[in-house]
Amino acid sequence: MRLIGYVVDGERHIGAVQGNQVTPLGTMAGFYSAAPENRGRPAGEAFDIEDVTQIPPVPEAARVFCVGVNYHSHAEEAKTLVDFERPAYPTVFGRWAQSLVVDGTPISIPPNEDGLDWEVELAVVIGSSGWNVAEADAEEIILGYTAFNDVTARRKQMETPQWTVGKNADGSGPIGPVLVTRDELPDVNSLRVTTRVNGEIVQDANTKDLVHKISEIISYISDTITLLPGDVIATGTPSGVGIARTPQWLMQDGDEVVVEVEGIGEVRNPIVSRKP
Incomplete structure (x- = not known):
């Protein structure tokens, strides 16, 4: 997977990128606290990468x-x-x-x-x-x-x-x-x-x-x-x-x-x- 971080309503999220489409994988906190085998599961519909503000793909406490x-x-x-x-x-x-x-x-x-x-x-x-x-x-x-x-x-x-x-x-x-x-x-x-x-x-x-x-x-x-x-x-x-x-x-x-x-x-x- 190729991952990016982004913000939705002030909350940090992470998603998988394919071309210009991003498949949401959940909140940043939830993603990194999940078991590795559960991290690739979609958490919503894909959207255009231009529709969100990107952030670093790591937790604020990293x-x-x-x-x-x-x-x-x-x-x-x-x-x-x-x-x-x-x-x-x-x-x-x-x-x-x-x-x-x-x-x-x-x-x-x-x-x-x-x-x-x-x-x-x-x-x-x-x-x-x-x-x-x-x-x-x-x-x-x-x-x-x-x-x-x-x-x-x-x-x-x-x-x-x-x-x-x-x-x-x-x-x-x-x-x-x-x-x-x-x-x-x-x-x-x-x-x-x-x-x-x-x-x-x-x-x-x-x-x-x-x-x-x-x-x-x-x-x-x-x-x-x-x-x-x-x-x-x-x-x-x-x-x-x-x-x-x-x-x-x-x-x-x-x-x-x-x-x-x-x-x-x-x-x-x-x-x-x-x-x-």
């Missing part, structure tokens, strides 16, 4: 676990910036679900930033609770995968050793355009990921280059934090980020960024200024 410096190419790139060695363990930091937005949503540059940076990522959405999950069993708790752009306020990120503020600018986490269930993406360890800014390819890599594979990340997190249905794991970005370029290139008011993950689709967002 945790977003991001993994930093998790492509070999980006690890080499990071050395030139902060003398950051390739991590022996997944470098996990958090985002708030409130920072997530969907395709087409304008992303605002905070007033004290020189611009915003791009980071294409493959994201995992958890389908079943998991504690102390072995790597061999990790796939069993995955609902599916989506594309994510970890748009970053670099000044705030670099001012302290803690990345939280720079990674949580308002509305800076585009996700989508759909959540593809894992049965439709059997080999996520070989997917092309790209970023285009104003039509120019700035990142072009493959998930083969991940330092820590998805199963390892799930196992690493879950022996300490129980993963819950709807949680998101963003698996890291490859080389090509704007801050590592000479000269540095950060997105400005009027720019457009498009991230794409093979088999999932693209998420396109305009960049706008935000003044006090």
